[in-house]
Amino acid sequence: MTVPFIKINDCRHYEKTKDIVRISNIQLISPFDEGTFGLTNENEQKRLILDYINDAIDNGADLVVLPELSTSRAICDEIYNRFSNDGKVIIMGSYFDELDQNISEILIGEHRIKQAKNNPSKLEKSRMKRGNEVNIFINTPIGDFAVLICYDATDFAILNSLQDFTDLFICIARNIDVGLFDHMFRALTYLKYQYIIFCNDGKYGGSCIYAPFHGNRKLDTMGVDNQGIIYRDINLGEIDKFREYQRESKKWKHPPASAKSRRAAYQNKEEKHEDIRKKLLNYMNCPHDVFKRFLSIIYDEMTCTLTKEVDSIRGIESMHPLSLSDIAEESRKFILDEYKKKQKDSSQLYCGKQYFLFELDCDALRDEHILHP
Secondary structure (H helix, E strand, C coil): CCCCEEEEEECCCCCCCCCEEEEEEEECCCCEECCCCEECCHHHHHHHHHHHHHHHHHCCCCEEECCCCCCCHHHHHHHHHHHCCCCCEEECCCEECCCCCEEEEEEECCEEEEEECCCCCCCCCCCCCCCCEEEEEEEECCEEEEEEEHHHHHCHHHHHHCCCCCCEEEEEECCCCHHHHHHHHHHHHHHCCCEEEEEECCCCCCCEEECCECCCCEEEECCCCCCEEEEEEEEHHHHHHHHHHCCCCCCECCCCCCCCCHHHHCCCHHHHHHHHHHHHHHHCCCCCCCCCEEEEEECCCCCCCCCCCCCCCCCCCCCCCCCHHHHHHHCHHHHHHHHHHCCCCHHHCCCCCCCEEEEEEHHHHHHCCCCCC
16 A cells, blocks of 8 residues: 655644534536536536535635635636635635646635645556645644545545544545445445535535434435535534543544544644644654665756756655654755656656655665764
């Protein structure tokens, strides 16, 4: 099982997380062209989306969700310009960018963060470039969450790595096999003991909100060839109490053995980021003191053109202890040499974002007198 790279985004909302969060789950029939991988009527789609978001905010929504492949970069720009000052969380659907990645943009207040799809569907295999990380958004006004794009929700390595780090997770999709996802989310809402928001394209329907209740765990749904908004108030405070005290009620099922209170585990929100980093480090089997492997990320706008070699490294990201940043700087030349060895021709790398994850053994670092026992 390949363990995904987990990137932690601390949105620094250190006030008390809302107990009651209002969800606005927007199902749209999007004019997506499977030949061009773009929208056929972008202006009309933009008008419709902006109208729906306005309605959602007018009705008190804290979280607004749009389905996969329902937007474009220009539509996301317009959403940001209009709503970034409203303090809402908006999952701005997804679109194919100029690098052929399926990108979902997440708006959290004034923060605008991208999540790339990691696993292509059958339709996308011939075109889509894979992402290689999963974002966790912590200390947001609606708690801690992750956004998975369609087929990524079937990746057990991703689902397992998110355990204990989210209050809810959101899946946006353009998925014809609604029955499969329905069975899967009914099970996952209990096993993860958290709410799941599923937002599908209206062509296939089935957009829904799931909770680990007795009986029917499917709270709301919308049909095939239909579009509109599902509103639902979810109680994050109540579900966490059941996780903490391992009890049940007439409404809530008894939590699974793995369920633990997140609010009890992370009482100091300002220390949560580092606590999660340490837990992720243990999950990756890279102990803090003695490294089995030294994991490095060379990522995010590496300077590279047809005539200019890579000359910038933007450092080590969230799964590593802070002390590794010094080691990364010392080992800059060594890491860069290793990176170039793995490229047939480093001058042919595309411009813009280049995500590349590789492993360096501790012994190799010690041989270079970089990492000392």
